[in-house]
Amino acid sequence: MSPDDRAAPGGEALSARTAVVWSVLHAELARRPQAQLSIVDIGGGTGGFAVPLAQLGHAVTVVDPSPDALATLDRRARTSQVSDRIHAVQGDTDTLVDLVAADSADLVLCHSLLEVVDDPELTLRLAAAVLRGGGALSVLVANRAAAVLSRALGGHFADAERALVDPDGRWGDGDGSTRRFDSARLVTMLETVGLAVQLVHGVRVVADLVPGAVADGAGESLVGVELALAAVAPYRDIATQLHVLARKA
Ligand SMILES: C[S@@+](CC[C@H](N)C(=O)[O-])C[C@H]1O[C@@H](n2cnc3c(N)ncnc32)[C@H](O)[C@@H]1O
Structure with a gap:
């Protein structure tokens, strides 16, 4: 791993929550180091990924239906002096092809969005449509296995069994999440x-398992273990989130 893999775009230390995702995004950007890439962040919200990507010099279009999120994005972009490289579009993924030209994006982000949309496969189909040939889609989703383990470790054994078999990986009526994924389901949808x-x-193999005070004080050593475990079974399979990078031919 290069020192750059341990730094966020602004040069600050990476957080254990996002280090694995940034390491993949950095590698993707490094495929064309001199180019200003065209990036679309669907459900990009307040710009947690969009603003740092714009700070790296790329042109980022954020599509999100929430006016509040887009107002915060606008403030963050101005504070970071990247407003000229962020294009905010208020809209729904279902109309993505009316908002962003087909075959135009080098990189599309779909982070923590498939859990909340009406039709995840349609969202992926539309995301693929706006990618240019050779472009990549970065997908981040909640992992069913983490919810099963979390409920079981909390002593909620019936919830754990329900999350294991529920089609959407939900543990019950009190579950605040709409949907979680298994890696096999996600891979099949992307291939479809x-x-x-x-x-x-x-993503977050151990960061959410250790006590908060331990995680807060761990700094780079926790980032290091997250990066080391991210691709390795069985650790990868119990992470809080799954991150997939898929490419258009
Ligand atoms: C959990 S946030 C994730 C924000 C960002 N992608 C991230 O990873 O930090 C989900 C975002 O998806 C947006 N969203 C919800 N439904 C959507 C839809 N149908 N189309 C596009 N965005 C949607 C919400 O407004 C919110 O900003």
Whole structure:
């Protein structure tokens, strides 16, 4: 791993929550180091990924239906002096092809969005449509296995069994999440929409298991173990989130 893999775009230390995702995004950007890439962040919200990517010099379009999120994005972009490289579009993924030109994006982010949309496969199909040939889709989703373990470790054994078999990985009526994924389901959906899966990583393998005070004080050593475990079974498979990079032919 290069020192750059341990730094966020602004040069600050990476957080254990996002280090694995950034390491993949950095590698993707490094395929064309001199180019200003065209990036679309669907459900990009307040710009947690979009603003750092714009700070790296790329042109980022954020599509999100929430006016509040887009107002925060606008403030963050101005504070970071990247407003000229962020294009905010208020809209729904269902109309993505009316908002972003087909075959135009080098990189599409779909982070923590498939859990909340009406039709995850349609969202992936539309995301694939706006990618240009050779472009990549970065997908981050909640992992069913983490919810099963979390409920069981909390002593909620019936919930754990329900999350294991529920089609959407939900543990019951009190579950605040709409949907969780297994890596097999996600990979199948991506292949169904015509994308080739390049990698599947686990995000937050241990960061959410250790006590908060331990995690807060761990700094780079926790980032290091997250990066080391991300691609390695069985650790990857119990992470809180799954991150997949898939490419358009
Ligand atoms: C959990 S946040 C994730 C934000 C960002 N992608 C991230 O990873 O930090 C989910 C975002 O998806 C947006 N969203 C919800 N439904 C959507 C839809 N149908 N189309 C596009 N965005 C949607 C929400 O407004 C919210 O900003």
